Amino acid sequence: MQILKSLRVKPWLPVEFEQQTSQATGLLNKEKAASTALHFLLAVITVIFFLFTVTFLQRTQSFDFQALSGEPWLPFTNAEILWQNSAYLLLASISIMLAKKFAERQSLSAIMISLAATTLFTLLFISGQIQVWLQLNQSGFYITTNPANSYYFLLTGVHALHIIGGILVFMRCILLFAVNRSYQQLVSRLKLCARYWHYLFFIWLFLFFLLTSDADTFKTIASICGF
Amino acid sequence: MTKMENVAIADQVDESSHPTTFMSKYIWSQDHKVIAVQYSITAIAVGLVALVLSGMMRLQLGFPNEFSFIDPSSYLQFVTMHGMIMVIYLLTALLLGGFGNYLIPLMIGARDMVFPFLNMLSYWIYLLSVLVLLASFFVSGGPTGAGWTLYPPQAILSGTPGSGAGILLMLISLAIFIVAFTMGGLNYVTTILQARTKGMTLMRMPLTLWGIFVATILGLLAFPALLVSAIMMIFDKVVGTSFFMPAILSLGQTLEHSGGSPILFQHLFWFFGHPEVYIVALPAFGMVSDVISVHARKNIFGYRMMVWAIIAIGGLSFVVWAHHMYVSGMNPYFGFFFATTTLIIAIPTALKVYNWLLTLWRGNIHLTVPMLFAIGFIFTFTHGGLTGLMLGNVIIDLPLSDTFFVVAHFHMVMGVSPIMVLFAAIYHWFPLLTGRFLNNKLGKFHFWGTFLGTYAIYLPMHYLGFLGVPRRYYAMGETDFIPESAQTLNAGITVSAIIVGLVQVVFIFNLIWSTFKGKKSGRNPWQATSLEWQTAQFPPGHGNWGKQLPQVYRWAYDYSVPKVKDDFIPQNVAPRDVEYLTDDKNNNQRDK
Numbered sequence: 117m118q119i120l121k122s123l124r125v126k127p128w129l130p131v132e133f134e135q136q137t138s139q140a141t142g143l144l145n146k147e148k149a150a151s152t153a154l155h156f157l158l159a160v161i162t163v164i165f166f167l168f169t170v171t172f173l174q175r176t177q178s179f180d181f182q183a184l185s186g187e188p189w190l191p192f193t194n195a196e197i198l199w200q201n202s203a204y205l206l207l208a209s210i211s212i213m214l215a216k217k218f219a220e221r222q223s224l225s226a227i228m229i230s231l232a233a234t235t236l237f238t239l240l241f242i243s244g245q246i247q248v249w250l251q252l253n254q255s256g257f258y259i260t261t262n263p264a265n266s267y268y269f270l271l272t273g274v275h276a277l278h279i280i281g282g283i284l285v286f287m288r289c290i291l292l293f294a295v296n297r298s299y300q301q302l303v304s305r306l307k308l309c310a311r312y313w314h315y316l317f318f319i320w321l322f323l324f325f326l327l328t329s330d331a332d333t334f335k336t337i338a339s340i341c342g343f
Numbered sequence: 344m345t346k347m348e349n350v351a352i353a354d355q356v357d358e359s360s361h362p363t364t365f366m367s368k369y370i371w372s373q374d375h376k377v378i379a380v381q382y383s384i385t386a387i388a389v390g391l392v393a394l395v396l397s398g399m400m401r402l403q404l405g406f407p408n409e410f411s412f413i414d415p416s417s418y419l420q421f422v423t424m425h426g427m428i429m430v431i432y433l434l435t436a437l438l439l440g441g442f443g444n445y446l447i448p449l450m451i452g453a454r455d456m457v458f459p460f461l462n463m464l465s466y467w468i469y470l471l472s473v474l475v476l477l478a479s480f481f482v483s484g485g486p487t488g489a490g491w492t493l494y495p496p497q498a499i500l501s502g503t504p505g506s507g508a509g510i511l512l513m514l515i516s517l518a519i520f521i522v523a524f525t526m527g528g529l530n531y532v533t534t535i536l537q538a539r540t541k542g543m544t545l546m547r548m549p550l551t552l553w554g555i556f557v558a559t560i561l562g563l564l565a566f567p568a569l570l571v572s573a574i575m576m577i578f579d580k581v582v583g584t585s586f587f588m589p590a591i592l593s594l595g596q597t598l599e600h601s602g603g604s605p606i607l608f609q610h611l612f613w614f615f616g617h618p619e620v621y622i623v624a625l626p627a628f629g630m631v632s633d634v635i636s637v638h639a640r641k642n643i644f645g646y647r648m649m650v651w652a653i654i655a656i657g658g659l660s661f662v663v664w665a666h667h668m669y670v671s672g673m674n675p676y677f678g679f680f681f682a683t684t685t686l687i688i689a690i691p692t693a694l695k696v697y698n699w700l701l702t703l704w705r706g707n708i709h710l711t712v713p714m715l716f717a718i719g720f721i722f723t724f725t726h727g728g729l730t731g732l733m734l735g736n737v738i739i740d741l742p743l744s745d746t747f748f749v750v751a752h753f754h755m756v757m758g759v760s761p762i763m764v765l766f767a768a769i770y771h772w773f774p775l776l777t778g779r780f781l782n783n784k785l786g787k788f789h790f791w792g793t794f795l796g797t798y799a800i801y802l803p804m805h806y807l808g809f810l811g812v813p814r815r816y817y818a819m820g821e822t823d824f825i826p827e828s829a830q831t832l833n834a835g836i837t838v839s840a841i842i843v844g845l846v847q848v849v850f851i852f853n854l855i856w857s858t859f860k861g862k863k864s865g866r867n868p869w870q871a872t873s874l875e876w877q878t879a880q881f882p883p884g885h886g887n888w889g890k891q892l893p894q895v896y897r898w899a900y901d902y903s904v905p906k907v908k909d910d911f912i913p914q915n916v917a918p919r920d921v922e923y924l925t926d927d928k929n930n931n932q933r934d935k
Binding site (some may be wrong): 121123124125126128144145148149152153157159160163164167168171174175178179180181247259260263267274275312 | 571601
């Protein structure tokens, strides 16, 4: 690995200058820099959801935990609306990828359509999630009545906040394109936005599985994890 | 595929990009140096508040019930706010937001951070977090008095001081701080990885940068644990969930919480809390290495080992957290595991201490004020580290955990030691910032007052701990097993603490006076090799490097190289430009 090789260098020894300079070129690759920052941000987000998950799995084994699926009267035994929301987020993820492809071909109208589709599907996902919250409340599954409910509201809320943050960056990206009409910049920005969208889609799939599992599944996972 | 967007950072000098108005230059500045100063001033100001709070605590402990304005509740509030401010809002902010911001671009040969706007935003959000925290002094019930670890359930239950708005403002402030830190942290790691000038390989970076780099990664991965616990506790407090709250009877009333785990909070808190020790320590390790090397005119001993040790300490810091929780009760095998990892982390740490000593050995030691503080750090850190080894063992920790021994330990290792490095760093890099030295006589007075004074505070405190004097108590009352002499010792500690506090006033005076009236330093006054001293304009202006970026040809520790005319070779001096003592360049193998 390059990093391990770098760490083995003995910088005090006389070596040919060029041998040691290959890593640092004196050029700032803006796309690469943004990509590095995004990867670190995704690592931070991963830690956040990982820690929430650990606490959740521990709590699934407490006496007062009632899973949200597995019995006919539980809300996610039939999780149709969550599947629908997942489809929205998947479509948003696909359309942002298409927007990037169209930007590479500099096809303006196709770009506009795909950007609009991304915005639309993302907003549909958010509104779908809010709808689920309202339905849970209407059915008496309040945030405080059960730890499973608490975690459902908490985790989907934190996920939605990340999506909203993404939308703000996405809007800035569109605004900048409207001002300077640089296809090259649009492509590099959409590439990063797409990566973020795909990542949040996978986080959502993970949360979907986690929050809608039944008691037996939790028991199995918890025993594997040692809770 | 589109072409990669490369910007030749060497050619970025655009006169129109320099800020011209007062607001753009000093307030809404995107210049990393100005942001560093903003971070530093805010951190030092809030740190002084914490210093005053510690003085109030000491007044009560030294002279119990003599001061009517300190009651049990306010005592606990002083303890809590002192701890949180010092660890998060002073040390983390000053070391990474202050020194990180100032030194990263200059030391790697960049014009600024990669994302200057985000950098500016990071400071203003940090300031907001400080204001929210300080606002808790003015709300009904005052700030939280739950202890800096904010353990539930008591942190949010009535009966604990500041359990209303106080604890909420603390949690919100922490969440805001973490957002600010993440913005800054992403900038620091990206800048170090992507914006190094030509020739500045990772292994040519000064150890200061390695410390800041690894500490930032630790911060990015550890602060989320604090964020997660803060969010969940806010939910418990405001919404009534039971993430951390068990079924509980409080003041005769059965609360609606049930099934939550307070221990879970402790795990989350310390999963952040222990790496936090190294978030503070690693930049300090790096900076002290550079100060020692420069002022001993000698290359740092074992540079590669120092880098590896920083990385190893960073990695290990994530698997030792539960040694803070031995008294919570845990499976004995768990205790064994965490005691073992704690002892293992002492190996790379001890290696660093040996390397600092070996750097000093046969060096041309200049006992300047920065060097005095650096040497003082070696003492205090070794001292704090050794008591850490004791407390890392379950069997020793259990009887000592709730005593003043622990207070003495962590103040030596995490309070005094990083502060000694911060002072060393301030005295060392002050000329870079202002073009002037800090006053030498006042500096020496400051060093001896601080060094001897902190020993006068914390050495006896270890003894109090052995006697069994409990920490966190407002007053001892009638306690048979504690002799009366313990109170005399406590009074002595308080007098020392007040003296050390007053000595810091001298430092602040020196800082302000020397900024305007200090002796002019000239360029590179310490004759250092690292890039920050080699700027075209001194002190460095906006954009740092004038028309062309420097090119790096060597590591940062070419001091006292044999047969070379000067006793230092700056990193940006090409081999052909090195001046030798003899005419025959071929005799010298070093710089071929």
